[in-house]
Amino acid sequence: MIDDADVWAHIDALAKPKRSLGRLEDIAVRLARTQGRIDPRTRPRRIVLFAGDHGCVAAGVSAWPSAVTGMMVGTILAGRATSNALAAAHGCDLRLVDVGVMGARPDDPPGFYRDARIAEGTANLADGPAMDAAQFAAAWGLGADEADRAVDDGAALLIAGEMGIGNTTPAAAITMLLAGAGVADAVGRGAGADDAVLAVKTRVVEAAVARASAEADPVAAIASVAGYEIVAMAGFFARGAERGATLLLDGYVATAGALIAERLAPGTVDAMIAGHRSAEPGHGAALAQLGLEALLDWGMRLGEGSGALVALPLLDAAAAMMGDVARLDAIGAERAD
Numbered sequence: 001m002i003d004d005a006d007v008w009a010h011i012d013a014l015a016k017p018k019r020s021l022g023r024l025e026d027i028a029v030r031l032a033r034t035q036g037r038i039d040p041r042t043r044p045r046r047i048v049l050f051a052g053d054h055g056c057v058a059a060g061v062s063a064w065p066s067a068v069t070g071m072m073v074g075t076i077l078a079g080r081a082t083s084n085a086l087a088a089a090h091g092c093d094l095r096l097v098d099v100g101v102m103g104a105r106p107d108d109p110p111g112f113y114r115d116a117r118i119a120e121g122t123a124n125l126a127d128g129p130a131m132d133a134a135q136f137a138a139a140w141g142l143g144a145d146e147a148d149r150a151v152d153d154g155a156a157l158l159i160a161g162e163m164g165i166g167n168t169t170p171a172a173a174i175t176m177l178l179a180g181a182g183v184a185d186a187v188g189r190g191a192g193a194d195d196a197v198l199a200v201k202t203r204v205v206e207a208a209v210a211r212a213s214a215e216a217d218p219v220a221a222i223a224s225v226a227g228y229e230i231v232a233m234a235g236f237f238a239r240g241a242e243r244g245a246t247l248l249l250d251g252y253v254a255t256a257g258a259l260i261a262e263r264l265a266p267g268t269v270d271a272m273i274a275g276h277r278s279a280e281p282g283h284g285a286a287l288a289q290l291g292l293e294a295l296l297d298w299g300m301r302l303g304e305g306s307g308a309l310v311a312l313p314l315l316d317a318a319a320a321m322m323g324d325v326a327r328l329d330a331i332g333a334e335r336a337d
């Protein structure tokens with residue numbers, strides 16, 4: 001633990017007028033708090049992309065077919081997705097984890113395949129629970145293992161990204177369940193739903209949340225409307241926070257994972273910084289529930305960790321200020337402000 005007052009005292013002693021770096025100083029304080037040190041680190045850093053499919057796509061909740069998840073997995077493995085480009089641009093190590101992608105891909109690297117308990121995609125949440133408790137635990141465990149691996153490899157800052165056609169449907173249901181959002185706010189156009197798809201998605205989410213709300217057990221309620229990649233991100237966040245890493249959040253789907261983490265492992269939010277606010281209308285309610293304010297609001301809605309990766313240089317700037325700027329007394333000047 002580190003006292004905010006000590007962090008501000010350090011910032012106010014630097015060779016610059018007080019508060020002259022504006023919001024960058026607030027980010028620096030948050031970063032220092034997440035790591036419990038006055039000179040927080042943003043390197044090494046790692047993004048883990050969790051990819052999974054969703055049975056509810058069969059109900060007509062997405063503009064895209066599930067096969068596109070596997071196609072994008074191939075693109076990520078080939079190093080040609082947006083996440084690869086942004087991670088490379090900002091010196092961020094990237095890993096891809098299969099948490100239930102439909103279809104076999106013979107070219108996948110060894111070790112890519114998922115825990116045996118995780119099916120090729122969740123069950124259709126329009127018809128019944130998306131997953132059972134054992135599958136929830138397996139997905140959470142995969143995510144937690146990835147956080148352990150990242151921290152063991154030296155990472156100080158972690159990003160979770162995701163790829164999964166249909167996953168803004170479980171994200172909307174979780175935002176209703178855990179952040180109290182109304183259905184009209186929570187359900188958005190995802191990867192490009194038209195009015196007809198939006199109407200189906202709204203009905204599906206409303207019915208699934210009604211069913212989940214009747215569950216007495218909180219994990220069963222969440223599992224009933226979740227996605228494997230969302231639960232894996234929750235496990236990743238919870239374990240990452242436990243291990244002292246800073247968690248930089250991406251968009252609506254990643255924040256659904258953050259809501260689950262905070263519900264089941266309270267205090268995880270203390271390690272989080274919200275990279276951006278997605279164009280999905282429910283993201284504001286999800287961030288408000290966590291008490292987080294996004295760094296950027298740029299109308300992005302891709303997923304893949306892209307919003308977090310775009311915000312990453314802001315954290316680098318804050319960390320550089322904390323670690324690399326001389327003190328006013330060291331240059332022989334006296335504070336005049």
Ligand SMILES: O=C(O)c1ccc[n+]([C@@H]2O[C@H](COP(=O)([O-])O)[C@@H](O)[C@H]2O)c1
Nearest residue numbers: 062164166168190191251252253278303
């Ligand atoms: O996280 C977000 O803010 C976000 C907003 C809109 C779309 N997405 C991405 O789009 C896909 C899900 O969209 P959909 O319409 O198929 O539910 C999935 O691969 C997500 O990564 C992600």
Ligand SMILES: Cc1cc2nc[nH]c2cc1C
Nearest residue numbers: 064072163191302303304
């Ligand atoms: C092409 C495509 C790429 C994506 N990356 C994350 N979600 C996505 C959804 C689609 C459809």
